[in-house]
Amino acid sequence: GVIKTGNVCVPIYYVPALHDTFATAAKAFDGIIVRINPGQLSGEDQTAFDGLMRDCIALGIPVWSSPDVQIQMGAKDALCKIANLNCGLPDTLAYYDNDTFITGFKKTMAYQPRVIKQNRGSSGEGIWIIKLKEKEYCAHYGDASLEDSDMLDMMEANDNHQEFHTVGEFIEWCINGRPGGKCDAWTSKGTGAYLAGGKEAGGQVIDQRFCPRIVEGEVRVLTSGPTCLQLIHKKPAEGGISAVLGTGSTYTFYGPDEPKYADLKRKLFDEDLPKIM
Template structure:
């Protein structure tokens, strides 16, 4: 292999057997491997687990760039071992994306609070302790409609709740709650019991973000995929998370619709593209102190439809930003990843 060929490790979670069997063609990342090779890189799989973290660490020190696809929560496992490992790799001069410090700025729910004043924001609060949550949330819930609570770090809808007062109770001591996790069903619980349930979200410096429920949620969610600061496609999905099922519902009422992918050029999404590329992403970078070189190679912003504007046009409300493990991705994204990585490494040299 030529000394000028840059080695790129693609990291995802798996066990020892998966690590031993992993190739460039037998994982869901095969298109990314293909595009990296086409761009002149030498990609290699780097399956990670805490049981062999040191082995992965040594592998990553021997490459030029590391691209990571590992969820913050996965079957009880976290990134508490992986993130310090990646920081050490980056300190050794290896390009890492997404860097754990960047994830902590934009890939957590707290970004919704920090950027609430941007065009994608809404009335957003944050609770940084269980005591603050207990003191403030019940009063907030009593002043308006349903609220959505989001634990700071999570994925797959874990720790995201729609909460509303049970109007069958006159004193407000019971609430109806629905978690965004797949196949969750509504519950009616005592408010005190729900507050206690959420206390675990404050462990290890955690927090909870509080936003109003968006009534147009049944119209779907738009996932805007980004390579750096450029849109590479969209996914529109009729989600069922936080949508209260109708009376007498069957299993199909909990099954989300397929995510329909669209290219960046798709006409219906051009207003959103203009906002993301020209306004919201630059503004977010300024607020969070992130330069272009540090933006994740691949990330996405999930939007819900907000209230229609005075011209009956759509507005968009940021639901969350995904950075740690963005997949599935649009058809154009693998090539975009390769192109963006080439640009970053040229900037580093």
């Protein structure tokens, strides 16, 4: 779209070791489109990159999207704020401290399969689809609470890999992660410790029900304000349940007036968006 309007786009890769060189180049452009998702860089590197983007903004260079917008819009507890809209799930919970997480997760997981999401990043790392491996679910929410020894069947959304851990081991992963020294057996590419730093530092865990129709895919709606620009059907690879890029998922692109998504658009644009914007 930028090129079609007569502008020139130059892709530049950010290499942390060449930060100063990148900074000089970045400040010479009229605008910057950031294609680095939060969490793709390590903590110190992300901080340095975000600081540079803020410097560019201070110089009058537009940055899409700015670090602060990404932080505010990307926080997973936004899912709690839309829980009662058509596009949300009413039983979405957010945990900001260890005790609330332990108590809440043991109760929700005893009732139905869940999706547990860390706050940081948007590439699927730290998003777990979890089912009970052997134990039966309780009939009603709150009827039971899991024990630390109960086994979980888990799949991570960034690469659809599967792991089996006890409830206690998963809690240890979420609270202390690899730095705690008790998670060496995990094959995840991540490091855990999702609650580290507390709410102020972005430490949080989101707990939602698992929607089994995810195997049919999800629809991304691209908008400019209240105007639909494009719809994208993202279908997971066969046997997978995540449509994140790099997992073999299939993307199908549709125009804004695609008939099959008319009801989705009506609910989103006529009913939900007026309550948000």
